[in-house]
Amino acid sequence: MVDCLGGKEMDINNNTESLPYVHKVGLPPKQTLFKEITATVKETLFSDDPLRQFKDQPRSRKFILGIQTLFPIFEWGRDYSFSKFKGDLVAGLTIASLCIPQDIGYAQLTNLKPQYGLYSSFVPPLVYAFMGSSRDIAIGPVAVVSLFLGTLLQDEIDPSKDPINYLRLAFTATFFAGITQLTLGLFRLGFLIDFLSHAAIVGFMAGAAITIALQQLKGLLGIAYFTKKTDIVSVMRSVWSTVHHGWNWQTIVIGVSFLAFLLLARHIGKKKKLFWIAAIAPLVSVILSTLLVYVTHADKHGVKTVHEIKRGVNSLSLNEIFFSGEYLGKGFRIGVVAGMIALTEAIAIGRTFASMKDYHIDGNKEMVALGTMNVVGSMTSCYVATGSFSRSAVNFMAGCNTAVPNIVMSLVVLLTLELITPLFKYTPNAILSSIVISAVIGLIDIEAVILIWRIDKFDFVACMGAFFGVVFSSVEIGLLIAVSLSFAKILLQVTRPRTAILGKLPRTTVYRNIQQYPEASKVQGILIVRVDSAIYFSNSNYIKERILRWLTDEEEHLKENDLPRIQFLIVEMSPVTDIDTSGIHALKELYSSLQKRNVQLVLANPGPMLVDKLHASRYAELIGEDNIFLTVAEAVHTCAPKMKELVEP
16 A cells, blocks of 8 residues: 555555654643633734733823823824924925815715815814824815715705705714714724725725716716716716707816816826826816906806805804704714715725835724714814825825824815905816816726736626616615625625645645645545635535535545545644534534445644534544544544555455
8 A cells, every 4th residue: 555645655464564653632721701702802802902002001101101092193293303394294285285176076076065175174184183093194075975975965855955954964974974983993893894895995986986077077068957866877868968958168168178187187197206296286277267267257158166165164063963853863874874985995095005104003093083083073064074095195195204284284274264265256167077087087996906807706796796886876876785795705705615625745744735736646545625714603514515525526436446435534624713513513414424434534633712612512522532633644644554454354
């Protein structure tokens, strides 16, 4: 017979050949139920050990550390210098020039007056600068959240018929968006947002970008009456039905010309040294188009303008929030979803730029900061704000060092509200539409979609499902599809885990998947199967049946080729991180089925959690502790001589 490990011939009658030392599988130390539950909760909610910095510290020091934890500005502010401020000042002024025209345009997406977009770039960035842990995020309204909020709000209240209650519902939704974010952060439930896969987010963002761009055709073409629906069919029907009587050629000339200018500036701004061109292009476009309309009196020829923007800082809106009545539940529902979308975008942006600068952001701190700023914002006439990718990218390239650019931007917005808003009277809506279109183009990531297709086809289906859901139905349907497909993938992976047949690599004691390593050879008389998942109630029956199918297929193959039958089934369990009672029951059924086939079940490399439960359930006694091995190699070494005994007459 051939030795399955060394490749040398063994004398079939020599049963006394010395075997290598077989390591005994160790039992983990016993823990009380309380300790087990405590350890699980700690690893789930406090894996980063947030209190480690407070250990062995005097009470006065703990108080200071607590303040710094809640307000990181007091930590990095101690080392702040004038050289850092110069970089932050330039970054703050740059993102301010970008945010002002964007805020006015995004407010229109939410069906709110322009000043509310500016308000949302005044108070929230100030709060975030004190509480946020990211050095690069620029705070303010964003296109996707603005569109989503506007779509859901107008489903409940018509902004043209009841603008007062519409505005109150917007503040209510913002309040509950902040409460949602704050709750997730305080209870350290940030892992919940990870259930929305990257692929689904890419598709959702791309679909939202297309939808937002289509919505801007109203302002770009000068159409007075436009559909309130967001799907592509309704929008295009609304556009083409007004082609002969609803389009305004002066508006089209202004909008298309400046859109071309913005896209050109965006292309030039891709070079790091010229990023400022793309950053100031929107403000330059607003100034030039406003002067053009003022000089040519284009507003008297059908070119729609912004008209008056209310001067002054935010008014308090705490009394405007619905804390009772029929709109309370609606505001809560809209706010929870909007808050989750805003949170997902902000965390993704923060992690992206943090990795570029090689520093860490605390996801739970970010949630607390974002939640607090939106709660405060809802009380000061703001709607949902979050991290903006376009502004954060400009902030990053401008050389920001800390969160101070948010403060600088906020002060510039304050000056704008106090001094400059009357100058926007002649700003054409077409230029705002052009600015929004040029901004959302960056949300369409073709390279990411191609990469998703190459890596995982199911992820690609999730990506496209979210994309087409947004484009052909609505933003909320697209989000629902994105979440559903993300959960579907999780369920698929949990309920149908992979299993593999292992073979021995030549001249080694290593066993690997024979599909991945064609040179790996099966061991005669022994079938080695690896289970690549924890064994739970959701997949235990499938795993048992899959192993038996592997065995049946192998036996049929051996019978057809007149080879010795399988006598041992070794299950490699190193990927099996945990098992529940259903899993133990499935293993017992597997053992019974193998006994009827005269095949011995052997386990290899079980982890501590698994070993503990195998002994607690007395399953180890059932199959015999001498059939549980530390490695596959040791299991094969031990099984080989036993096979000789079985085949002897």
